[in-house]
Amino acid sequence: GFTYVSVLIFFTLAVGISEEVYFRGIILKLLKDNFSVKQTIVISALVFGIGHFASILVGQSIVEVLLQIINAIVFGILAAEIVMITKSLFPVIIWHLLFDFVNHISLVAPSPSQVLLRFKNVGS
Numbered sequence: 001g002f003t004y005v006s007v008l009i010f011f012t013l014a015v016g017i018s019e020e021v022y023f024r025g026i027i028l029k030l031l032k033d034n035f036s037v038k039q040t041i042v043i044s045a046l047v048f049g050i051g052h053f054a055s056i057l058v059g060q061s062i063v064e065v066l067l068q069i070i071n072a073i074v075f076g077i078l079a080a081e082i083v084m085i086t087k088s089l090f091p092v093i094i095w096h097l098l099f100d101f102v103n104h105i106s107l108v109a110p111s112p113s114q115v116l117l118r119f120k121n122v123g124s
Helices: 002-032 037-058 062-086 090-108 112-123
Strands: none
Touching (some): 062 090
């Protein structure tokens, strides 16, 4: 319903902003001062991926956690490249918000038609 979607938007926006400021803003900048561009991107993505290991604490299986880490590393590489090219966090904050939002909605409604139905019902 509306409340769930509103809370989800707030949550994904907060996570998107905080993680991007921390990982692609602060960490990427610190690494960039000491490493090559390629090394900076890879190291920051690995740090971002390892940061997602904490999801094992909420009861996810080791396979789910490993897949989440791999996903975060790939996301981190692409996000770092975008920031290096655009010199802006704004595009990756929006991408992170949308990525997390769609991911959480799809966990609640696993089929595309259910996701669309949830969005339709929010507007009603």
